[in-house]
Every structure is written in C-alpha cells, then in structure tokens.
Amino acid sequence: MTLIGWAQIALVLAAIVAAAIPLARYIAAVAAGRVTFLAPLERAIYAAGGIDPARGMGWKAYTLAMLAANLAGFLVLYAILRLQGVLPFNPQGFDGVSPWLAFNTAISFVTNTNWQAYSGEATMSYLSQMAGLSVQNFLSAATGIALALALCRAFAAGGLKDLGNFWADFVRMALYLLLPLSVVVGLAFVAMGMPQTLAAYAEATTLEGATRTIPLGPAAFQIAIKHLGTNGGGFFGANSAHPFEGPSALAASLQIWSQQVIPFALALTFGRIVRDIRQGWALLAVMLVVVVAGTWIVYAAEAGGNPLHLAAGVDPAMGNMEGKEVRFGLALDALFVATTTGASCGAVNLMHDSLMPLGGLVPLFLIQLGEVLPGGVGSGLYGMIVFVLLAVFVAGLMVGRTPEYLGKKVQAREIKLAMLAVLVLPAAILGFTAVSVVLPVAMSSIQEKGPHGLTEMLYAYTSAAGNNGSAFGGLAADTPWMNTTLGIAMALGRFAYIVPMMAIAGSIAAKPKLAASTGTFPTHGPLFVGLLAGVILILGGLQFMPALALGPVAEHFVLAAGKTF
Amino acid sequence: MTTILRPAIGVVLLLTLFLGLAVPLAFTGIAGVVFPAQASGRLIERDGKVIGSALLGQNFTLDRYFHPRPSATTEADPDKAGSTRAAPYNAAASAASQLGPSSEALLDAVKDRVAAFGGGSVPADAATASGSGLDPHISPENAAGQVARVARARGLPAARVAALVTEHMQAREFGLLGEPRVNVLRLNLALDAIR
Numbered sequence: 001m002t003l004i005g006w007a008q009i010a011l012v013l014a015a016i017v018a019a020a021i022p023l024a025r026y027i028a029a030v031a032a033g034r035v036t037f038l039a040p041l042e043r044a045i046y047a048a049g050g051i052d053p054a055r056g057m058g059w060k061a062y063t064l065a066m067l068a069a070n071l072a073g074f075l076v077l078y079a080i081l082r083l084q085g086v087l088p089f090n091p092q093g094f095d096g097v098s099p100w101l102a103f104n105t106a107i108s109f110v111t112n113t114n115w116q117a118y119s120g121e122a123t124m125s126y127l128s129q130m131a132g133l134s135v136q137n138f139l140s141a142a143t144g145i146a147l148a149l150a151l152c153r154a155f156a157a158g159g160l161k162d163l164g165n166f167w168a169d170f171v172r173m174a175l176y177l178l179l180p181l182s183v184v185v186g187l188a189f190v191a192m193g194m195p196q197t198l199a200a201y202a203e204a205t206t207l208e209g210a211t212r213t214i215p216l217g218p219a220a221f222q223i224a225i226k227h228l229g230t231n232g233g234g235f236f237g238a239n240s241a242h243p244f245e246g247p248s249a250l251a252a253s254l255q256i257w258s259q260q261v262i263p264f265a266l267a268l269t270f271g272r273i274v275r276d277i278r279q280g281w282a283l284l285a286v287m288l289v290v291v292v293a294g295t296w297i298v299y300a301a302e303a304g305g306n307p308l309h310l311a312a313g314v315d316p317a318m319g320n321m322e323g324k325e326v327r328f329g330l331a332l333d334a335l336f337v338a339t340t341t342g343a344s345c346g347a348v349n350l351m352h353d354s355l356m357p358l359g360g361l362v363p364l365f366l367i368q369l370g371e372v373l374p375g376g377v378g379s380g381l382y383g384m385i386v387f388v389l390l391a392v393f394v395a396g397l398m399v400g401r402t403p404e405y406l407g408k409k410v411q412a413r414e415i416k417l418a419m420l421a422v423l424v425l426p427a428a429i430l431g432f433t434a435v436s437v438v439l440p441v442a443m444s445s446i447q448e449k450g451p452h453g454l455t456e457m458l459y460a461y462t463s464a465a466g467n468n469g470s471a472f473g474g475l476a477a478d479t480p481w482m483n484t485t486l487g488i489a490m491a492l493g494r495f496a497y498i499v500p501m502m503a504i505a506g507s508i509a510a511k512p513k514l515a516a517s518t519g520t521f522p523t524h525g526p527l528f529v530g531l532l533a534g535v536i537l538i539l540g541g542l543q544f545m546p547a548l549a550l551g552p553v554a555e556h557f558v559l560a561a562g563k564t565f
Numbered sequence: 566m567t568t569i570l571r572p573a574i575g576v577v578l579l580l581t582l583f584l585g586l587a588v589p590l591a592f593t594g595i596a597g598v599v600f601p602a603q604a605s606g607r608l609i610e611r612d613g614k615v616i617g618s619a620l621l622g623q624n625f626t627l628d629r630y631f632h633p634r635p636s637a638t639t640e641a642d643p644d645k646a647g648s649t650r651a652a653p654y655n656a657a658a659s660a661a662s663q664l665g666p667s668s669e670a671l672l673d674a675v676k677d678r679v680a681a682f683g684g685g686s687v688p689a690d691a692a693t694a695s696g697s698g699l700d701p702h703i704s705p706e707n708a709a710g711q712v713a714r715v716a717r718a719r720g721l722p723a724a725r726v727a728a729l730v731t732e733h734m735q736a737r738e739f740g741l742l743g744e745p746r747v748n749v750l751r752l753n754l755a756l757d758a759i760r
Contacts, residue, residue, distance in 0.1 A: 008742055041583065049575030057617060068573035076577055122658055131585030138584050139577070159632070179588065187599070192644060193620055194597040196604045201657070202745045204615045207630070209754060213657040214618055216606050222580065238659035241601055241696030245622040247745025306666050309692065313679040318689035318704060322671060323661045325695050326634070326702040329737075329744040350663040350696045354671075451666035474663035520571045555667050564669040 001303050002205030005331030012253050031149050031447035035176045045171055057365025059506025061148055065166035065482050070110050073139050078106040080132040086341045089476030090125035091200035104483035110135055111494035112140035114346055114469035115479040119237030123217035131344040134222045142174040144378025152273040153383045154505040155406045158513030185258050186224035193247035194220035227258035230376040232346030232469040240349040252349055259345040263374035265380045274406050280522035283384055285529045287374035294338035294362045301359035302330050323351030341366040342375030344471025355474035361552035364459055367466035369540040382501050386418045391535040395521050407513040415502040424496045428465035428489045433458050441481045447474030455551035556562030568734040624654040629720035631711050633749045634690050637662040639700035659697045702746035
C-alpha cells in the first residue's frame, strides 16, 4: 500500500459524497413530481398505460404494479434475445440466444443482477445490447428507487393510506434521474475512449502479420447506465477490465463514482423525506465506514502479492497482478472491488477469481451482508432500513422498551417480516450451494480443486441471490443446471425480499407518528451508527462464517503453508 | 388482470422505444460527431491498413519487438470441434485465466514466464496474465528488462532503445490516478519508424 494509492481512494470517495449532497435534493424533487422537463413524453407514457399518476397506491397495489412492470420487462427482453437473429442492428449476424441462456440473462437483467453466462462481443447483437439489455438496466434501477421511495414515505407521517404511485415513481426516476446522468457520463466515457458506433467489427492486421477482429458497438451509453444503475453487466466479456470498457484510471474512477453516487444520495434523500437529514447522514456513515474497511483489506491482501509467486522469483513491488490490468493500479482496483460488491453493482475491472484468498473474501462477504453498504440503487436503502428496524429492536430488547424508529412503533409484525426478508439470502445462497456441491452435474462446472473450488460455487450463488452479478469466472456457468438454479436464486433474492419489505412499509405507514420524548433512543448519533454496523455484521454475516471458513479462510492458510491444487 | 397488465405493457413498450432506440441512436450520432476517433475505437492505420486499436494490446513474439503481458485469450480450435486453443491477444474474445491464487497451473505458468524473462527479480506484470487478455500496457520495469534483447535484435545501441522507452513512458493520470506504464503497440510502432 502506498500513500499515493490512498490519496486516489480518498479523492474518489470525497467526490462521491460531495456529489451525493446536491443529488439527494434533486432526487427528492423528482420524487415529489417537481421536475418536468420531459412532461409531454411522460404524459404520453401514462396515457399509453391508462395511468393516473396522482392516484396513491397501498403497499399491495404498489407491489403488484412493480411485479407487472418487471414481468413485462422480462418478456420483452426474452423475446429480443431469442429473436435477435432476425432483427436489425446485427452486423455480426449472431444467431438467437439459446433458451437456457436467454432465460438466465432475462432474469439477470430484470432483477438488476446482471450475472452474465455469456461474453457480450461473441453473443449479443447491437439491438439486444441497446433495446434489450440497456433498457432493463434503466428499468431495474428505476424499480429499486421506486420501492425505496415507497418505504421512505411510510416513515414520513402518521396514518398514511398509500405509499405513492408506482408508475409515477418508476417513470420519473428513469426519465429525470437515470437518463440525464447517463447521457452526461456516457459522453465523458466516449471522450475517454469507449466506442459508440453501429459499425461492424473492424479487421486488423497486426505488426507481426496476424489477422485480428476488433469488436466495437454502441458501448459507452450502455456502460454509463451499467454503473449509474448499479447493474454491472458488461458490454464486453471482460467487463470494465476490457480496455474499451475501462480505458484509463480516470474512467475507472468515474465508474466507481457513478455506481456509488445514487446509493449514497438516496440515504440523504431518505433524511429529507422524513424531514430529519441527520438520519440520512447516520446511514451514510455506516455505509462509508464499511466500504473503507473492505477496501483496506483488499488493498493489503493484493499489495502483499502471492507468496508462492514471490518465492518463484517475481518482484514483490506490484503485488498480485494475475487478472489485473496495469493502467488502474492496486488502489483503484481495491476500491472497485469493495464498491462494486458493497453496492450490488457487479461490474469488475479485475478478475475476482484471481484475487488473493482474503482479497476474494471481502467481495463475497459484502454481498452476503445483503448489499446495503451502500447497496444497489434503491435496493441498498430499503435493505438498510430493514436492518435499522432490527437494530432498534435489539436496542429495545436491551432496555426493555417498545422500539420505535422515527416516531413509528416497531412491533412483532414488522420484526417477523424483517426476519423473513433477511433469511431469504442465507436460505438461497447456502441452500443452492449445499445442493450443488454434492451434485455431479453441478460439480463439473468447477474449475479449481481444493478450497478455491468451493469458493467458486459459493460465490456464484452469493452473487446471484444478492443480485450482484460479479463472478469467480473460472466456474463454467453456461450449463442448464447453473443457468436455471442461478436464475431462480436471482428471482428469490430480488422478489422474495421485496414482498415482505413492502408489507413492512404498508404496516409502518398506517401507524401514528409519535413525538420524540426523553425516552426515545436517538438514531442519528455515533452510538447508533456503531449498533447498526454491529447488527449488520453479526445478523447479516454470522450464518455465512462456516462456509467462509471452508472456502477463502482455509485457502489462505494452505497457501501460506505452500500448498497448491 | 388486465387492469394490472395494461399499464405494464404500455409503459415498458414506450420506455423500450425511447430508452432503447431513440436515445441511444441519437447519442451515437452525437458521439460520432463530437468524438469521431474515440467513438470508432481509436483505430490505428499504417500505410492505409488498420493495424489495431491504440487501446487494445496485440501479441508480439519476435525478439525485435517489446513483448506485452501474457494473455489468456483463446480461439476455436479448427482441428477439434467444440474446444478452444490458446490465441494470445485475440480481441474477438476477451478473457482472463480465472486461475485462483492456490492454483498449481498458475504457479507453473508463472515459473515458465520467470524463466523466459531471464530470471532475477521479474516484474509481476511480466509473470501474470491480465484481466482482459488485451492489456495494452506493461510496467516501466518490464520494459526496461527487455531493452537489451530488443537492442541486440535490431542492432541498435541499448541507450537509443532505452531513450525511446523513456519517451513512451506514461505518468500517472493528472499525476495521481493509476500507475506509470508503457503502451507496447505505440512503442513498437516507434521502433519500426527508426530508420
């Protein structure tokens, strides 16, 4: 680790927090319907759907509308992928995508996971990338923000009957937040060297006379929303490690900024909606502390290098470079690893499979904590608030008072629903991993022997259920078993979490809002920040410890003992 | 049921047309006008023929060229249907080794590369494959370690080649971000330009 490395990390994090403050205000204005620069288009969309955007929805109607929107998105994407061979914008003449892969990919992009069992430049037509995958990048992100807004509103006042209108939230977030940011960031990406063209792939003859195909495409715009929407699905197979998708350290920095700025801003938007900005800062503080801690562990693990390779004569100065690019440097690499998994993004600018054991443990663990640090756009905030309810419940148990949060009593019903939500992740991750490591059809997908092989399988279901999308890429994921079970894990991790969370929102909204008294436990100070971080690490992380001990921790010790597999 | 599905279908179809066709097509047009070179992949031509992209690495094996980092990309094997064979810097299929830190195959590959580099304390980027398989850069230490070989093969004074490397050294961006590095394709083009 170097001082200049830490300066890079500090600069990017400072730029994120500085931009999150005004952005939080803007998101609150969009959510309140005060931003209208595309009003004619917005009205046309409501008219096409027969929607009255001013009509409030209870939690069930809101959730049903969300599920319907996602079902429609799934069907449109599945159809485009299957039919791409006969549709336009296909200069390479790719065939339609196979049914297993189309099913997996459609679920993957609709749930904001963006797990990819394919390589973009060898599989997807330009139409599939633009009208299929890009659009779901927007819509899945808008879905997440809409749901988070509904939960925020539940705390804003007492005796609420509705949580807002899903369609209005969904359309406004796509048009007024995600679209303008994507255009600006996308143009910056083009300036930094990302292609944006409809021309066919170029043919080149190298200096030594070999013929090589250079893939191109309308990449920059999709890569912008890929990060801003914490989607993470790469235009090219190597994701942001590809020189066209991550051309420079500046581009990597802007990508980290893009994938963090909305989740951090949403924490502050929450503070604005509940009219107590300090509550937002408390959530942001927890997020920031864990991101920095995760970055530090990855940075230290990678900078130390691989002891086996050092013994074989490799110079220790550059650390572990397997699966990494020279231009980014280890500091931005480490920050990228921690933020992309803390934030449910899943874009990668290095290969997680080749991280040192403890460097690979961090992204695995950050996803398993539920991706609330800061989490995906929207999904991070609603996941965080579920943990907040558990934290005030734990605090209430300690002092023997009925817990309350922001003037709303937290009672048995909310805690049962919150536990239901947080149990989805361990059930899906550990359940599918346990079944897969005894099934030959699944075991044949594993590349590595020894503890690293277990980590590959564990990482796949963790990434899918956590809706992250990054991978230990050695795992052969494009098989019927993996495509299907990972698809189910993605859907469970998204929707089986959302339904109880929205039930909590409905239940909280209806409660009266109590005035704070001297007996109220303050939820904005350092004491609460510490309690919340503790609850996330223990309640969110404990059930994964045995699996982590058998995977990355075991590998760390056998590696130190000089053993290879 | 229609009361739930009709809004979904209307909204998703209109947003698909707008966000999936109208906006990206207009964006592509603007990008092509404002940043024509970048938008089309920064292709480099020599004598009227495309020889590569400034952003993508390409493979060099001759002694007279600087060598890039090891690459794990593959291509379809024409002799065996359904399997692949090694094809370093195949830009059509970016890929990494995906080998884990305790992998024996990785350790063996590293040992081979250390020996090929000439032993000693070998820069890590010369002993490991990149994430994309298309890394266009090598570290300054890696380049310095190759100067003697390139100079000998070209019959040039080593100082001349070393000066060319120094000239092509890229510092950290804005003096802060990333790492110092050398673009291998640009350096080799400059070597070829020496008469």
